[in-house]
Amino acid sequence: MTEQFDYTRTEHVLDPSGPTPAEQAGSDADVFDERVRAEAGAIVERYPDSRSALLPMLHLVQSVQGCVTTEGMRFCAEQLALSTAEVNAVVTFYTMYKREPCGKYLVSVCTNTLCAAMGGDETYRALSEELGVGHEETAGTPGSEGSVTLEHAECLAACDFAPVMQVNYEYFDHQTAERALETVRALRRGEPPHPTRGAPLTDFKDTERQLAGFFDGPGAREAATASASAPETVRGAELARQEGWTAPPMPDEVDLPPVPDTK
């Protein structure tokens, strides 16, 4: 329990004078074509103030390139009349904006205290060894079938299912090292298992498209209605039903308080 280990951190350096490895992975001006521009415009339309569109627009950029490149930042800056530096400042603040191309599957293991105590640290270590990569590093060629990016994550708001892992932000509950290894081996084979709760896995880019607010991919309707119920979620409700416990009944008539005097 007292064991501790360092997560490998990849330092990112942005050199505006030359292409980064991320950019070599496939970026030129044409990447952001008319369709992407139109979608960026649609994001801006949602908000009273255009700059509010920046976070979703960066998700859109990631849905095109699998990460946020300098080119992607310039694209956002252009759409929103910001400087690239302003966009860069935002990108570097948030952990979900990746600076290197992600795998088809992003595997996030919660290593916050509770999950770690329940086995999350062990899970992370096992996956790191299996994949031969550290934090925010990718096994396989980014974007290709079976490629997996590993990261350790902070609390994923599913503590009653600890230890928890996400693949492309879909929940995989109770992921002990053994179960997580099974999951990740299946991902590597290109046979993505169904998450414990949520929609069937597609790929990281499609996930990012949804985070940009576009739910129009194939199977979007099925995805929205995919089951998310789990015994943990309804434990209290189920117990109350079994025991016949209810909240006090509401009265038939409720009088609203009078309108307060305004002077």
Added chain:
Amino acid sequence: MSEANTHGTTAGAGSAPLTPVLTRRWLSPESWSLRTYEQLEGYTALRTALAAHPDQITELVKSAGLRGRGGAGFPSGVKWGFMPKDRSRPHYLVINADEGEPGTCKDVPLMMADPHSLIEGCVIAAYAMRANHCMIYVRGEALHCIRRLHHAVREAYEAGYLGRNILDSGFDLDVVVHAGAGAYICGEETALLDSLEGKRGQPRLKPPFPAQAGLYSCPTTVNNVETIASVPYIVNGGAEWFRSMGREKSPGPKIFSLSGHVERPGQYEAPLGTTLRELLDLAGGMKDGIPLKFWTPGGSSTPLFTADHLDVPLDFEGATEAGSMLGTTALMIFNETVSVPWAVMKWTQFYEHESCGKCTPCREGCFWMAQVLERMVAGRGTEEDIDTLLDVCDNVLGRSFCALGDGAVSPITSGIKYFREEFLALCESNRGQDNTQDRESALAGVAR
């Protein structure tokens, strides 16, 4: 069951241990759909509210005594009352669905199981505050929630519960579901507003409070998911009904999230003032019968409790009087196998990672505290380190714009308060040794 709960409670003698209100629909098939919601009294409170004067709704929420469910416990009706009554500038309602406090897992299941209760609450709250725009800021990692909410918002638009002239009332409301991008600090309301404006999520100095200058410098109220989802029930049941659960100053039901070393972890909705002993009973006791060692009443930012605190009434006053805070009622439960210094180190690493960097005491303090704790857990600490930690805590607590730094010191100070001997035991092998070199490197700070 209710014995420990009678002190100061306003609930009737026959009050049940669990009072499903927010979680009542969760067992219904397709509980998230508009059809199910409408079949189970959904959107009936909205009709009542839209027929009333906006200020009547605010008064109702005030008299119900609803307190913010996001951690701080500020009276919601009072907060709404801070909003100006004139419409010279746009008003905004912002929903904080950036659930990220370690241990907290109530809003995500609520939005997955019953998103329409949040949306109905949004319309009622926006009407009361004369806001025609509502933004729901959901943390990006909660993709299925975002999907669900998006779907539910579309259903609500199609049914005329959102958009122009809602139910012929003349009231307009647009709701935008906004995905975050991974930053714990955006759960702090002013950092959330900055993030929503497309900036780095860094807290603002208060005052001015959001009701004066919030989103786009316009009057804004930021409320937690569970708070707003409670509003339709208050409109339908009235203040007196709401106050028939919980305690006088902390009325109503609350979703308690039990996690960790318990037999049946999960979401349990009980009146405020319920104790951990009672909740553990409902959850089948400690996992495998291994005794309880420490727990948090409301996430990692609330000071730790121990087995001596099993009978503390879990409401805003009870938790505070016992030396902690109610927070988000995220009960993380740890048994005897878990090392306190290790747990405290892990949490401190979290705060170090999530400190936004704006205020020096928090940015530097969290970094130093993590270094000292890492060294201690690695067996290279000294007794003096405990004093150093407490000293740094003293220089972080209350010295930053927001409460992240305050939260960071909670596990450390409470951990040392209740389990000092465990920290000392880590240093035992180094007694009398000179570790000056080590200490210097820790305090050099930026060297790592």
